[in-house]
Amino acid sequence: MKRPTIADVARSAGVSPTSVSFAFNRPDRVSEQTLERILAAAAELGYSPDPVARSMSTGRTGTIGVLVPQPLATVVHNPYISEFLAGVAEATDSQDLPILLVGPRQGSIEHAVFDAAVDGFLTIGLEPFRPTIQLLTNRRLPYVMVDSDPVEGVACVNADDTTGAHEAMAHVLAAGHRTIGILGIRSPRPGRWERYVGTLARRMDGYRRALEEYGMGMNDVHLTECTVSEEGGRRGLKRLLEKTPRPTAIVAMSDITALGALSEARDRGIHVPGEMSVVGFDDIPETRWSQPALTTVSQATEAKGRLAARLLLDLIAGGASPDHILLETRLVVRESVDTRSR
Amino acid sequence: MKRPTIADVARSAGVSPTSVSFAFNRPDRVSEQTLERILAAAAELGYSPDPVARSMSTGRTGTIGVLVPQPLATVVHNPYISEFLAGVAEATDSQDLPILLVGPRQGSIEHAVFDAAVDGFLTIGLEPFRPTIQLLTNRRLPYVMVDSDPVEGVACVNADDTTGAHEAMAHVLAAGHRTIGILGIRSPRPGRWERYVGTLARRMDGYRRALEEYGMGMNDVHLTECTVSEEGGRRGLKRLLEKTPRPTAIVAMSDITALGALSEARDRGIHVPGEMSVVGFDDIPETRWSQPALTTVSQATEAKGRLAARLLLDLIAGGASPDHILLETRLVVRESVDTRSR
C-alpha cells in the first residue's frame, strides 16, 4: 500500500540500496545481470525514486520558479505575461524542466520566496527595494530580475522602456496632438509619478522627454492611473474624457489598457483614430486584431523571457555572470494614431 | 557564504534545533523570550527553513502539478489551456499554492510524472491507457484526469462533449447544410476516427449521431485532421476546399482551428457565413472578437479547471472520493452559421 522505497527494491532484488541507486542513475556502475534484476524488482513493486529525497541529496530540484506580481488566476489571463512565459518555456523545454508559477503569498511576493523548492528564480516587475533584494539574496539562490531597475551585482533583463516611451509620445506629438491623456498604471504610490520606480519610471521618463522637446511638461498632460486590465483601461478613458479640453490623443502605458480604451471609445461612438488617437505599449498579439489595429511600442516580450531564462539557467549551472541586458524597443505604427491638423 | 541551516541558528541563539523549528512552525511552543532570541538570530543569519528538507520531513510539498500534453511553450499560447489554468489558479490562489507546469519529458508525459515534486496531479487530455494509469498510480499520489475517458476508481472531470458536438452538428444540419467538412484534430491514430478515444471520440460520436438523425453517416461528410493551432485550421480548410462538392459548412472540433479556417476563408475572399458556415468547439474568449463572431459550443473551461483543482485539493487533504464529474455544454449561436436554402 505504502510507496516502495529504495530499501524495498534492494531487499527484493537481494542487493544494497547503493546498487539500486546506481541502477537508476549510473547504470554503467552495475553489472548487466544485477541491473536487470534490480529493474525487474523495481517494476514489480512500482518503484521510482522519490523526487524530494533525491533533491535533498543532490541539492538540486531541476525546477525554476517564476515569481509573478499578481495572483496566478489573473496572471494566466495577462497576454504580456503569457508571452513572457512562452519565452521562458522555450528555454526550459529544451532541457525538459518544469516551471513553478509562484504568485504572491499573503499578498506579498516576498513571502512566497521562502517556500518554493526551486533552483533559481525569475522575478518579473518586482520593485527593487533593499528588503526584497535582501530576501532574495538570503535564499542563496540565483535569480534574474525582469522589468525592474537594474541592481548592481544582480542579473537583470529589461526593455529599453525610455526610448520606447519617447518614441510613442513623440509620434503622437509629431502628428499634431497637444491635448494628451496618459493612461498610467496604478502603482504602489498612486498619483506620485515623480516617485515611480522601474518600468513605470522609465516609461514616464520617456514621455516627459518627448514632451519637453515640444516645450511641454507633465503638467500639460492629463494623467490617470488604472489597473492593468481591459476594464481598467475603460475606466481610465472615462476619467480622461471628463477633462477639458478633452484629450485628442491617449498614450497608454500598456496595450491591455489601450485596448480597453479602444473598446470604451467604440461603445461611446468616438471614432479612433478620426476623433481620438490611441497608442499603447508592449505589442501583445491582440493588438493586431483590434479595430483599429493598435499603434504601439514593441518590446520582443517572448525574447525577453527566453533570454532571462537562459541567463538563469547559466547562473544555475555555475557559468555566466550577473549581466544587465537591455532589449531594444521600437514603435510599430498601425492604425490607431491619426494626424491632427491644427 | 553557505546557506545557514537550522543548526547554525540554534547555535547562534543558544538553543536546540527543535526550538528553532518550533519558533518557525509553532511559535506557541516556545517562550516569548526564546522566540525573540531565535527570530533575531535567524534574521541576522538570513535563515529560512529549506523547503526541500521540510518537504522531506512532512511528506508534503504544498504544490500541485499540472500535466499538459504539449511542450510548455505552446501550452502557454493555447487559449483553451490558459482558460483552464485560470480556473485551476482560482482554486490554488485561495490557499496560496504555487502551480508546477509539467510538460512532456523526452516526448512523453509519462516520464515527467516521476520527477515532479508535487502533492498531486491534474492531467489534461491524457489518453487513459492502462500503462499511463499504472504509472500515475505507481506514484502513489492523488490525481484527477481532465478531458479523458472516465476510469473506474479515478477522479475525472469532463465536459459533456457528445451532447455539445451533437448540438453543433444538428445546428448546421437544421440550417440546411448537407455538404459538410469536419475539421478534426490530429490524433495519435491519424485517420482512424473509429478508434478515437476520450474527448475526440465523444465529439465525433456526437457528430455522428446528429448526422444519423438526418439519415446521413460519417461517409457522407469530409473529414480532415489538423493540428490544434490557427495554422492547422488554415491548412485543414485548404484541404476541405479541394473536395467536390465543396463543403458549405465546416464543423471544427476546436475553436482555434475554426478561427484559422475563418482567417483562411477571409484571405480567399470566401464570405462567412454567406458562402460558407463555420461552427467551433470550446468557446475560447477569442471567438467573441473574430469576424464574424464564431458560433460554437461552450464548455465552461474555467469552471472545469476550478472544479478539477478543488477535487484534487480535497483528495490531497484526504477527504472526497474519486468522483466523475460531467459538465454541461451548450451551443452559443453567434454569427458564423447561416441558413442555407436548398
Next chain:
DNA sequence: CTGAAAGCGCTTACAG
C-alpha cells in the same frame, strides 16, 4: 562490481 555508512536539513513524537 558491490556495499556500509555518512550526510542532505528539516520535523516531531517522546521524555524530562
Next chain:
DNA sequence: CTGAAAGCGCTTACAG
C-alpha cells in the same frame, strides 16, 4: 518550556 534522537528516502565518496 526545552532538547536528544530518530526518521524522512535518497546519493555518493570511500573501501573492499
